[in-house]
Amino acid sequence: MSQNNNPESDAHEQKPGRGERVRYRPQDIEPKWQRYWSEHKTFKVEVDHTKPKYYILDMFPYPSAAGLHVGHPEGYTATDILARYKRMRGFNVLHPMGWDAFGLPAEQYAIETGTHPRETTARNINTFRRQIQSLGFSYDWDREISTCDPDYYHWTQWIFLKLYERGLAYMADVPVNWCPALGTVLANEEVIDGKSERGGHDVVRKPMRQWMLRITTYAERLLAGLEQLDWPESVKDMQRHWIGRSEGARIRFPLCRADGTLLPGEDSFFDVFTTRPDTLFGATYCVLAPEHPLVDRVTTPAQHEAVEAYRQETSRKSDLARTDLVKEKTGVNTGGYAFNPVTGAAIPVWVADYVLITYSTGAIMAVPGGDQRDWEFAKRFNLPIIDVVQGGDIDKEAYVGDGPHIHSGFLNGLNVADAKKRMNAWLVEHGYGEGTVTYKLRDWLFSRQRYWGEPFPVIHVDGKPQPLGPNDLPVLLPEVESFLPTGTAEPPLAAVTQWVETTDRTTGKPAKRETNTMPQWAGSCWYFLRFIDPKNSSHPWDAEKERYWMPVDLYVGGVEHAVLHLLYSRFWHQVLYDCGLVSTPEPFQRLVNQGMILGFSYRYYEDETGKRYSYHTVEKIAQDGAEEPLYVVAGQPTVNLTIRYIPVEKVEWRDEKPYHPEESNLELEPQQDKMSKSRGNVVNPDAVVSEYGADALRCYEMFMGPLEQVKPWNSRSVAGVSRFLARVWALLIDDNGDLRSHIVAEAPDPQASVTRRYHKTVKKVTEDLEGMRFNTALSALMELVNEAQKADRLPRAVVEGTVMLLSPFAPHVGEELWERLGHTKTLAYESWPTYDPMLVRDETVTVPVQVNGKVRATIEVAADADQAVILTLARAQEKVQSYLTGKTVRREVVVPGRLVNFVVS
RNA sequence: GCGAGAGUGGCGGAAUUGGCAGACGCACUAGACUUAGGAUCUAGCCCGCUUGACGGCGGAUGGGGGUUCAAGUCCCCCCUCUCGCACCA
Structure with a gap:
């Protein structure tokens, strides 16, 4: 492996400094202490009932080929600082790291190169581990886990069996997002605007036999559980919206003829869900989703062709096109009728794509007087609009507010809330429905047609799924000849005949193994439990250890996991709780999201001929319904331009302004963007470490601003923080490398300004750490050091306290100075400094x-x-x-x- | 469209929650030390007017209004940006 980026290699060849001064040299001290921690297993922990526990967790990374970027160490540094601080406060700290190692990119790489995903993954893990270790994080590396390790996925499969036992896993034919280019089915959340999240390939709907997890059973508890969690309100809200609870009623509409006589037959009805049962008197038509199974039965022969054509058309439309709000509503009359149970009227049944098959029953009663979408549809197709609640003007728009009911029989005069109750009672009484609750949340599509994932512990006997027993685990992922998708919807595992063909142990019958694999979320749903007892070969974890360590006290990671990972984990955890396998109903007591780190990118524009334009001469034109605006040459709206980027390191700077390296008068437009290769604005932490050291990187990441905030990376500012560390060094160590003589053993003078500043700083840093305000804690430390530089005598107690205060942020400097102060063992478990309240004022x-x-x-x-x-x-x-x-x-x-x-x- | 968050020097950001706006750092300017500086140290550094100078006066936290002795902070209206969600019946 290349050693170019290794922090131990000395990028700064020693220019003999003047008079051979011994200065702050992170390149020397950082590897030294990393070796010390590793050899002494300084951060190894075990259950210890004499100490309070603190479980502090990072969202473990997917080890991508690109390696670490500066966004990763942001959260990791924050948790590491707190872990180190908590240890010094006497806590028994569990702080582990591992790898979310199954996943699509390794498999795609395998398809391209034939390299086994196991190899790629192992290589990437090694890179990630090396990079993470070069930053001096205090993980207990004996607890390292990887989700693709059979010792790990053994228990992922085991948990799946628990879900299956409880009836929470089932197979169903579901219209899934089939992506021909990737040769796989994608989950809804992996599809964005009708394209695959990865790669942007087209996605079409296709029915397939799939494993599903009944997360909807837990909808209510997932909602209720949020209340007691110390999470950002925005994240809780996102989960609430995702679960999407709404109260209303299920109403049954029998099919009928134009004259109101009912059609015969068991299945001659459809159910709708409405949040406004009180407006049933205003329901003047119904709409079925194009995919609704009853469409064929409702449609009259005369309308058959038109309906079929419409269904064809909508099935070809992408989700984006279907949900495009600017477009006019479309639909077709089926020619059939439904019986409005409360008015007795025969109302027409239409098919329209504004009704979604995926939500609730896929059918609605349309109340154009009380719902804006129905109103727009009714206006478009000249359907009747009845005013059922007083207060609006239905010639202009639907009225959704409160008011007395009119034209509503027994509801007349009642307000909305009372009318709902009254109608629900009526529905029950007459057998037409009942009050009910619906969720947006749908069952979790839990299988992927991929190779690189956990195999299901399931065999199919006589075409029926049969779970394996716990002793059959783990079901190992077999070797395959080729990683290429089969081209059909069949997963790659289906091609491994020897593996697929098996026998049922209990009956001796021939059986076939399940060839789908689990999605990447599976491994991350419970990894925090395995960290508790990672080597246990007979159980997923030890019950007593679980009781000691759980719940996770602090969980830090990106907002991108606000819904899915966090919701799925909570779901599994609640199931495990019901099984009596875990002691807490919720896994993550406190959650903090770190803000993204942006990079400066430099752009210009180019037309088809390759002519370049500076942003001064370019105009942006916003387009309806599109994310990106159109870029044109100012005054020439016909010339369409493309954005181009110049990588940061190639930008030419003149008079503080960025220019194109080849076209010297082309001024570039500086932008703050998410870091990405294509924009050329990625900052590699290895480069920062080799130039300034891990301590400087850590401190800069914290000094940039509040943890939760989005903030731009500024390479020049790293130097400032690095200077601060050099000043701390120089405060203690003289040019010969000895402890400075003005550090004296005497007791601190309470009148000395440095003493008072020290006590204030202890208070400030302690409070800021508790509140995770790392940026202000660091500036307080800088102020202390500035003050201490002016003193001609420095009491040893003050100096040692200062080193301890700094050590969670810059642990290598901390340890080195601690040692030079005459101590022989790590400061990781020294007592955190205290302050005298009298000296703070x-x-x-x-x-x-x-x-x-x-x-x-x-x-x-x-x-x-x-x-x-x-x-x-x-x-x-x-x-x-x-x-x-x-x-x-x-x-x-x-x-x-x-x-x-x-x-x- | 709905929901959430945010607008403070050239830049990143502080401000004990109503009490001297701009801590700390970057960048910049001047000086010192240097064979050298992308090293280090010292000083200056919100804007405008004014003064020979010390200084003085005024303005300023997206815009406008209000409450208050006092507003970046509280209230009302508006603007901009970011992030979610987006025909969910």
Whole structure:
């Protein structure tokens, strides 16, 4: 493997510094301490009932071929700082790292190159591990796990069996997102605007036999469980929206003829869901989704052709086109009728794609007077609109507000809430439906037609799925000849005949193995439980260890997992809780999302002929319904331009402005974008480590701004933080590499400003760490160091405390200085410094004196000076006098220790 | 369209929650030390007016209004940006 990026290789050839000064050299000390931690297993933990536990977890990465980018260490640094801080506060800290190692890219790479995904994955893991370890994180590496390891997926399969036992796993024919280019089915969340999330290939709908997990059974609990979690409100909201609970009623509409007589037959009806059962009197037509099974039966021969044509048309439409809001509503009359149970009227049944087969029953009753979508449809096709709730103007739009019901028989005069109750009772009484709850959440499509995933512990006997027993686990992933998709919907495993063909142990009958594999989410649904007991070969985890460590106290990761990973994990955890296998109903007590780190990119524009344009001459034209605007040459709207990027390192800078390297007068447009190869704005952490060291990278990532915030990477600022670490170094170590002689063993002088600053800093850093305000904690440390630089004597206690305060942020510097202070073992378990509350308060304070709210003078007073003293002193100020003479003092505001304000006129 | 969040110097960002706006850092300017500096140190650095200078005066937290002795912070209206969701009946 290439050693080019190894932080141990010395990029900075020693220019003999003047007089051979011994300076801060991260290249020397960082590998030294990383080796120390690793050899001494400094961060190895076990259950210890004498200490409070703290489980702090990072979302484990998918080890991609690209390696770590600077976004990863942001969250990892934050958790590492807290892990180190908590250890020094006496907590038994569980802080593990592992790999989410099954996944599409390794398999796609295998398809392209024939390299086994296992090899690619192992290589990528090694890179990731090396990079992560070069940053000095205090993980307990003895707990490292990988989801593609049979010792791990053994238990993923085991949990699947638990789900199956409880009736939560089943097979069904579902219209799935079939992606011909990838040769696989994608989950809804992997499809964006009708294209595959990865690669942007076309996706079509196709019915297939699939494994499903009944997550909908847990909808209510997944919703309720959110209440007790210490998570960002926005994430909870996203989950609530995703679950999408809505209360309403199920109403049965029998099919009928134009004259209102019912059609015969068991299946001559359809159900609709409505949140507004109170508006049933205003239901003037019904709409079935084009995919609705009853469409054929409802459609009259005369309308058959038109309906068929419409269904064909919609099936070809992408989801994007179907949900495009700007377009007009479309639909076709089936010619059939439904019986409005409350009015007795025969109302027409239409087919329209604004009704989605995937939500609820795939059919609606249309109340154009009370629903804007129905109103638009009714206007378009001249369907009747009845006003059922007073308060709006149905000539202009549907009225969705509250008000007394009209034209509604027994509901007349009631408000919406009462009318709903009344109607629900009526529906039950007459057998036409009932009040009910519907969720947007759908059952989880749990199989993929892929090779690189967990095999299902299932065989098919006589065409029926049969779970294997726990002793048959793990079902190992077999070797395959080719990773190419079979071209059909058949998964690659189907081609491994020897593996597929098996026998049922209990009956001896021939059986076939399930050839689908589990989705990538499976492994990440429970990895935090395996970390608790990663080597256990007889159980997924030990129950007592689970009781000790769970729940995860703090979970840090990107917002991109706000819904899916976090919802799926919660679902599995609740099931495991019901099985009595875990002791907490929720897995992650506290969640924090780190903000994305952006990179500066530099763009220009190009037309078809290759002519380049600067952003000064380019105009953006927003397009309806499209994400990206159109770029044209200003004044020439016909010339369509393409965005081009110049990689950061190739940009030419003149007068602080970026220019094209080949066209020197072409000024580039600086932008802050998500880091990506195509934009040429990716910052590689290895490069930062080799230039400035891991401690500087860590500190810079924290110093950039609040953790949760999106923020741009600025390479020059890393140097500033690196200088700070060098100043800390120089504060303790002289040019010969010895401890500075002004560091003295004497007790700190409580009057010395550095002592007071130190105590304030202990307080500030401690509070900021508790509140995860790493940026302000670091600036407080910088202020302390600036102050300490001015002192001619530094008490040892202050110096040691300062090193300890800094050590969670810059652990290598921390350990090295700690050692040079004469200590022989790691500072990782030293007691966190404390402060003296008396020394945190200044004895005297500077108080501004305002006249009419403008500061005119400041006075120095004792911190506890009373109002009278302050006022007398304030009045005595010459400057204040000059503003008071000739004026009447209307009011005197004195906030002790804060300010004085004279209100005069 | 709906929901959430955010707008503070040239830049990243601070501001004890209503009390001196701009901490800390970057960039920049000047100086010192240097054979050298993309090293280090010292000082300056929101904007405008004014002063020979010390200084003085005024303005400023997206825009407008309000409450208050006092507003970046609280209230109302508007604008912009970011991120989710998006025909969910």
